[in-house]
Amino acid sequence: MKSTGYQNYGWRGRWLGWRNTMLGSPRFQRFAQSIPLLRPIARRRARALFDLVAGFTYSQILAACIETGLLDLLAEGPRDSASVALRLDLPIAGAERLLRGAAALGLVERLRGGWALGSDGAALRGNRGIGEMIAHHHLLYADLADPVALLRRGGGGGALSRHWHYAEAAGQGDSADVAGYSRLMAASQPLVAAQALDAYPLHRHRRLLDVGGGEGAFLSAVAARHDRLRLGLFDLPAVAARATQAFESAGLGGRTDVFGGDFLRDPLPTGYDIISLIRVLHDHDDAPAFALLRQIHAALPPGGTVLIAEPMARTPGAEPAGDAYFGFYLLAMGSGRPRSAGEIRAMLRAAGFVASRVRRTAMPLTTRVIVARRQ
Ligand SMILES: CC(C)=CCC/C(C)=C/CC/C(C)=C/C=C/C(C)=C/C=C/C=C(C)/C=C/C=C(C)/C=C/C=C(C)/C=C/CC(C)(C)O
Ligand SMILES: C[S@@+](CC[C@H](N)C(=O)[O-])C[C@H]1O[C@@H](n2cnc3c(N)ncnc32)[C@H](O)[C@@H]1O
DSSP: OOOOOGGGGHHHHHHHHHHHHHHTOHHHHHHHHHSTTTHHHHHHHHHHHHHHHHHHHHHHHHHHHHHHTHHHHHHTOOBOHHHHHHHHTOOHHHHHHHHHHHHHTTSEEEETTEEEEOHHHHHHHTSTTHHHHHHHHHHHHHHTTSHHHHHHHTSOSSHHHHHSHHHHOOSOOOHHHHHHHHHHHHHHGGGTHHHHHHHSOOTTOSEEEEETOTTSHHHHHHHHHOSSOEEEEEEOHHHHHHHHHHHHHTTOGGGEEEEEOOTTTSOOOOOOSEEEEESOGGGSOHHHHHHHHHHHHHHSOTTOEEEEEEOOBTOTTOHIIIIIIIHHHHHHHTSOOOOBHHHHHHHHHHTTEEEEEEEOOSOTTTOEEEEEEEO
16 A cells, blocks of 8 residues: 655655555565675564564463562572472473573573573663563553553553553552552562662752652652752652561661651641652643642752652663553553653643753663652
8 A cells, every 4th residue: 555645744755655664564674684785684584573472472471470489589599390390390392382481582591411591681680670570561461452542541440550550540549459559660660760869869959758658668769879868758648658668677767757648638748858759740641740840949949959769761772662662551550650851841840840951870761760850
């Protein structure tokens, strides 16, 4: 089928029209595969497309590696198939099928007579929290089973929105509602905290309030780096109660003040010269997200700082993480959207903040950081 209308979009539209006609033509594809100079490009593109098509299968092999504990087992040392099968409680044929699949994905590596952890398996185990993320993905995949239906109904209403109780349910949830997501957030905080703190060291500040601070994992990381900073945490009452307990058991009770409340309804505590929002803003649709920024503006003194850390849309080199993964994750959750750094800076400006800056992070795929000041 011939595409039309590209010529209405200037030279770039015309170029895309021509390029897509070529790429979509079976004759051109056969031609490219037959020319030695073009063949590697054709193979690379085919491989990338195959990975996109097969992605769910790869993810489920990874999920099986996590659920069975295969990567942890091989981290203890190499093993042969029979001993893997025994420890994973799988039939030997099943264990070998999993080992071969995982080896093809770089999670496991063949050794003569056995199997070792692969390079990606080793890197994955080095990032605490990814395992928990993978383990909870069955909720996301259940919601994405019919992506078109999800898009048509505007998101939410499924397993993820029940998991993230605050996403669609008004009210605050009892402690059972919040335990699952609070544990997941605490476990995955190492993916975020070190990067945020490397990007924006807090030496200049005296009192930090972490809004939507969960069980306090971010503030615990802050406390380990900055021993003179006074710390405050604000979250829904059931989560705040978990934070109080966590600070007591970590010996941080004397340095922290914990506030339970709803940041869309209750005023935030004052007296802090910096307020952080770690993986919070993208959870909320534009109107509540803007209201939250206004609340923070009202709670800060003149010259006070707001720090936002979360994955963002249109991050160069990490585009699929923002708009594809988090775009559809938050759609399934039923609230919020990933925003680009530009969109967040515009919201900050509209909320009365000035001098917003994107601070460089080591792994923008998972964490970008923006700071701004109240005038
Ligand atoms: C030693 C030799 C031989 C060679 C060296 C060569 C070399 C230099 C290799 C580099 C090795 C290296 C340093 C690898 C590092 C790998 C790293 C850092 C990998 C990190 C991967 C991170 C991943 C996959 C993160 C995934 C995060 C996810 C899925 C997060 C999900 C978050 C969610 C769902 C949050 C929900 C919160 C809500 C609701 C949105 O608010
Ligand atoms: C995605 S979690 C992030 C937790 C933590 N900042 C982190 O990065 O690990 C969002 C947090 O915001 C809290 N939250 C959501 N809506 C809230 C509201 N209306 N008032 C107060 N806290 C809220 C949740 O309870 C949860 O702890």
